[in-house]
Amino acid sequence: MKNFTNGWYVIYTQSRYEKKVCDSLESLNIQFFLPVTKKLKIWSDRKKYVDTPLFPSYVFIYLNDKMDLFRAQNITGVLSYVRMGKEPVKVCENVIMDLKLVLKNETDIEVSDMYFKPGQKINIQQGPLKGLSCEIIQIMGRKKMLVRGGVIERNIIIPYIQDHYIYSN
Known part of the structure; x- marks a missing residue:
């Protein structure tokens, strides 16, 4: 990445790894945002509301420097950054x-x-x-x-x- 600027980016994770990736980001002191919503899950013996990612397999992360970029990329469950061409795409703060x-x-x-x-x-x-x-x-x-x-x-x-x-x- 040639011209790094700090800000929000998006990582793409393995299916159902969003929360595990967030736990790893937290242990590395990298700020993240995982939008979740409550969904009613129904099993044969019970019903329960569970937190479900709003955007499955996506986690927003705030990168302060290139080191954060590389540390986040090496977390188990992270597949890649959302990119445009070869560069990770920055997400507008709004x-x-x-x-x-x-x-x-x-x-x-x-x-x-x-x-x-x-x-x-x-x-x-x-x-x-x-x-x-x-x-x-x-x-x-x-x-x-x-x-x-x-x-x-x-x-x-x-x-x-x-x-x-x-x-x-």
Whole structure:
């Protein structure tokens, strides 16, 4: 990597290794963000809500220097960095902040890898999602709010509730 800049990046992990990778990152004092949501799992004898990664096999990490880049890459379960060409792709700080805000305040979250035409861009000024930048889109005749996931090409879709928020374009 020629021109390293510190910031958020995305690593791609082996299937179901996200939490193990996060434990290893924590032991190396590398900041990470693993977006999770609660899902109802049903077995033959019980039901239980479990934390499930919102984006399976992806973990966001904050790299301070090239040394962090190499240390994280050598963790068991890490397959690669998400790259554009040969360079790891840096994730905009706003994407991380928007994801954290949505996960903190919403329970009815959908993740989609479908392409959505650009919608009306809004910034929420008041309410529980204050500070969120998103788009208003139509899905099956209903308005929804869309948060684009950036380099991982996944989108978060949440219900649109006009009365709870004050918007600005």
